[in-house]
Amino acid sequence: AQSVTQLDSQVPVFxxxxxxxxxxxxxxxxxxxxxxxxxxxxxxxxxLKYLSGSTLVESINGFEAEFNKSQTSFxxxxxxxxxxxTAEYFCAVSEVYGNKLVFGAGTILxxxx
Amino acid sequence: xxxxxxxxxxxxxxxxxxxxxRCDPISGHTALYWYRQSLGQGPEFLIYFQGTxxxxxxxxxxxxFFAVRPEGSVSTLKIQRTERGDSAxxxxxxxxxxxEQYGYTFGSGTRLTVx
Numbered sequence: 001a002q003s004v005t006q007l008d009s010q011v012p013v014f015x016x017x018x019x020x021x022x023x024x025x026x027x028x029x030x031x032x033x034x035x036x037x038x039x040x041x042x043x044x045x046x047x048l049k050y051l052s053g054s055t056l057v058e059s060i061n062g063f064e065a066e067f068n069k070s071q072t073s074f075x076x077x078x079x080x081x082x083x084x085x086t087a088e089y090f091c092a093v094s095e096v097y098g099n100k101l102v103f104g105a106g107t108i109l110x111x112x113x
Numbered sequence: 114x115x116x117x118x119x120x121x122x123x124x125x126x127x128x129x130x131x132x133x134x135r136c137d138p139i140s141g142h143t144a145l146y147w148y149r150q151s152l153g154q155g156p157e158f159l160i161y162f163q164g165t166x167x168x169x170x171x172x173x174x175x176x177x178f179f180a181v182r183p184e185g186s187v188s189t190l191k192i193q194r195t196e197r198g199d200s201a202x203x204x205x206x207x208x209x210x211x212x213e214q215y216g217y218t219f220g221s222g223t224r225l226t227v228x
Contacts, residue, residue, distance in 0.1 A: 101156070102158070
């Protein structure tokens, strides 16, 4: 079985500052890793995913995450955040060729002007 | 359709009543998933369909919960004898097939409140 720990329930940050949202996972088998974002009053959207290959993956809106197998982490980072990045971010894991996602509890990113 | 559609968006029901929640996946998506998101938590897996059959229902909490997908498209999640603890947002997702790498598309969810 897999589990996901998101270490911060809320992260307040000023606009244009860098941010890191932490995610650690536990699994006895190989996994795929995901970050989903939920904007206020909207559904979950896939932000980025790691399946194989390069351990650094990027999204179209400037976020990146790095898969670190030795530390079982998949932290999400952005060098300069915008007000519009305010949302709840969920880290998730699935077994390779598995059929379900296991989510963390989420981190609320609040970007302040 | 363009996205995953869930109806109703909100449902308030009395304790003990029966409810049905509907999910209309993206056309052509063979895999369909139900998740439940309680307040302050991440989504939790309930059940997964590949085509018409429930390939994995290990997340259904008890026998009051049941889901069907009779024609391999629309799915209905059915909850009998609702309890206040069933209050949550019920999310449906679909994907082209069962391999995770294609990513899910989630619907906006049905917020169920049991009073």
